[in-house]
Amino acid sequence: MRVDVVTPWYPNRHSPYSGTFVEKTIAAVQEIGATVEVEVPTIYPAPTGPVPVIVKEAMEQLAGADPEALFEVVGNTTWIPSPVPSLSGPMGRARAFAESLALKRQFLPTSSDITHAHLGMPTGWAVRQVVPHSPLVVTEHQSTLSDVFRDELARAAYLETLRSANAFICVSDFLLDQLRAEFGDETVAKVEIVPNVVDTTNIQFRHRGTPEFESWIYIGGLTEKKGVIKLLKSFWEYNRQFAPRSTLTIVGDGPLRTWVEKFAYSKGVGDSVDLVGPQPHSRINEYLQSADVLVHLSEFETFGISSLEAIAAGLPVVALRNGGAESTWGDVEKSSGMILGKDVDPGAIATEIARLRSEPSRLDPLVGRAMVEKRYSPQSVGTALMTIYERCLAA
Amino acid sequence: MNVAVITRSLRAAACVEYMASASGSPRYIILTADPGAFDSERQTANFEIMRLSPGSLPIDRIGLVMATRRKFLRWARSGSRFGELVESAARRVKALLRGGSVLKPVDDVSPAGRRPLYDRLVEINSDEPIEQIFVFDLFDLPAVLAFGGDFDINVVVR
Numbered sequence: 001m002r003v004d005v006v007t008p009w010y011p012n013r014h015s016p017y018s019g020t021f022v023e024k025t026i027a028a029v030q031e032i033g034a035t036v037e038v039e040v041p042t043i044y045p046a047p048t049g050p051v052p053v054i055v056k057e058a059m060e061q062l063a064g065a066d067p068e069a070l071f072e073v074v075g076n077t078t079w080i081p082s083p084v085p086s087l088s089g090p091m092g093r094a095r096a097f098a099e100s101l102a103l104k105r106q107f108l109p110t111s112s113d114i115t116h117a118h119l120g121m122p123t124g125w126a127v128r129q130v131v132p133h134s135p136l137v138v139t140e141h142q143s144t145l146s147d148v149f150r151d152e153l154a155r156a157a158y159l160e161t162l163r164s165a166n167a168f169i170c171v172s173d174f175l176l177d178q179l180r181a182e183f184g185d186e187t188v189a190k191v192e193i194v195p196n197v198v199d200t201t202n203i204q205f206r207h208r209g210t211p212e213f214e215s216w217i218y219i220g221g222l223t224e225k226k227g228v229i230k231l232l233k234s235f236w237e238y239n240r241q242f243a244p245r246s247t248l249t250i251v252g253d254g255p256l257r258t259w260v261e262k263f264a265y266s267k268g269v270g271d272s273v274d275l276v277g278p279q280p281h282s283r284i285n286e287y288l289q290s291a292d293v294l295v296h297l298s299e300f301e302t303f304g305i306s307s308l309e310a311i312a313a314g315l316p317v318v319a320l321r322n323g324g325a326e327s328t329w330g331d332v333e334k335s336s337g338m339i340l341g342k343d344v345d346p347g348a349i350a351t352e353i354a355r356l357r358s359e360p361s362r363l364d365p366l367v368g369r370a371m372v373e374k375r376y377s378p379q380s381v382g383t384a385l386m387t388i389y390e391r392c393l394a395a
Numbered sequence: 396m397n398v399a400v401i402t403r404s405l406r407a408a409a410c411v412e413y414m415a416s417a418s419g420s421p422r423y424i425i426l427t428a429d430p431g432a433f434d435s436e437r438q439t440a441n442f443e444i445m446r447l448s449p450g451s452l453p454i455d456r457i458g459l460v461m462a463t464r465r466k467f468l469r470w471a472r473s474g475s476r477f478g479e480l481v482e483s484a485a486r487r488v489k490a491l492l493r494g495g496s497v498l499k500p501v502d503d504v505s506p507a508g509r510r511p512l513y514d515r516l517v518e519i520n521s522d523e524p525i526e527q528i529f530v531f532d533l534f535d536l537p538a539v540l541a542f543g544g545d546f547d548i549n550v551v552v553r
């Protein structure tokens with residue numbers, strides 16, 4: 001079976017960790033026999049207003065003369081430059097993706113049996129404009145669906161994509177609930193859940209006996225949305241009230257980096273907070289091995305891969321009720337950690353983690369590891385996707 | 396010698412990463428209206444920067460806008476809570492403008508409108524032959540293709 005995957009999220013030179021979950025999903029279906037080509041529409045920021053015709057003509061001229069001069073091809077992956085006008089919103093991105101994808105396929109055609117688009121908008125809609133009658137599978141992952149639905153045209157385009165796709169997938173039931181709330185039960189009846197792959201091949205399970213809860217770890221972006229301010233405040237409270245030797249290792253980067261450094265030093269915990277920056281996935285295991293607990297205080301997650309990787313490593317996880325947490329590992333919360341209410345303040349989070357430390361017997365990390373291996377393994381996800389592809393082709 | 400053309404600097408990081416990853420460490424000249432955008436980028440690539448001074452074209456303003464934006468973000472993200480709040484308010488204003496036609500494009504991207512870019516490429520090429528031109532801002536493509544056609548020089552978008 002030949003599959004074209006169209007995704008705006010994919011590892012690249014500039015962001016080697018962007019969309020690694022899409023890459024792993026692709027590897028999962030390749031492993032069981034699919035031949036995959038990847039097309040990556042890439043945003044080239046443009047000024048507001050329509051893209052001048054002369055720019056589009058120049059792109060066409062270059063593609064006609066030498067397609068790979070416009071579309072960089074690396075292995076099975078083709079990068080598709082898409083000029084997206086500033087402030088043009090989700091519809092602007094979708095239209096730009098549709099135009100550039102059409103141009104790419106005009107000069108570098110594909111021979112797939114089926115197209116799998118990641119994200120309903122902009123990608124799913126864009127693909128539908130280019131291949132209106134071919135089998136289309138769409139996977140939704142994005143955490144900004146509410147922004148899409150706020151835009152009337154984008155919402156209508158999303159609904160059009162949802163209806164016309166041969167199969168529509170959400171990576172968690174939390175996302176499905178969002179679609180249900182927006183479009184109603186009947187419209188989303190066709191939506192299926194196929195999670196992201198959590199590849200535990202390089203994640204070593206370690207039974208920690210009685211965890212000390214002294215070594216915290218956070219893996220993710222340093223942004224307010226990811227709960228980093230609350231994380232630092234909670235760690236400071238914990239360090240001050242319960243465990244003065246505790247440390248926090250932060251794997252990732254983002255706009256709050258300077259704030260994190262300043263806050264930590266101003267509170268006297270500068271030496272206890274270690275910002276190690278973004279790390280390749282191959283090194284995540286060693287960070288997880290040296291930690292006692294992963295603390296992830298984002299208020300909104302569609303999935304939450306880092307928490308599942310930590311659980312697979314036998315690490316207790318403390319998270320907020322952010323959608324992704326209860327959806328992906330809520331059923332093993334008692335054995336794998338703790339999911340707290342969104343409104344809980346940093347002092348209470350510190351107290352809860354201290355309480356968890358005092359009752360280690362309730363944790364059974366083997367349960368979490370088994371759950372991750374069973375539910376999110378490449379084989380399980382790959383098989384589910386292949387079944388959907390085959391069903392679409394047979395219909 | 397290669398030339399990277401990136402009048403607007405929004406993809407400066409992608410440009411530097413591309414050059415850094417090129418095999419054989421070829422030498423690059425970066426042509427940009429916003430050299431400041433490359434200050435904080437990784438300096439491992441083998442490149443020198445030449446500023447495009449396009450006179451009456453609005454590209455000068457683009458450089459100024461980008462430099463101001465960078466200074467604002469550096470300040471807003473310097474660690475104060477106030478800075479975060481101001482950035483968050485600015486984002487909300489930007490969101491309100493989204494979809495509106497408050498800002499009109501002013502840039503002339505035709506080869507004639509980008510004559511200074513064309514002339515600069517001619518100048519560089521006469522000093523040392525250009526092997527290849529890498530375009531990182533699609534709005535530069537018409538002028539660069541015109542130059543590439545006239546002088547038989549390979550052009551690629553990255």
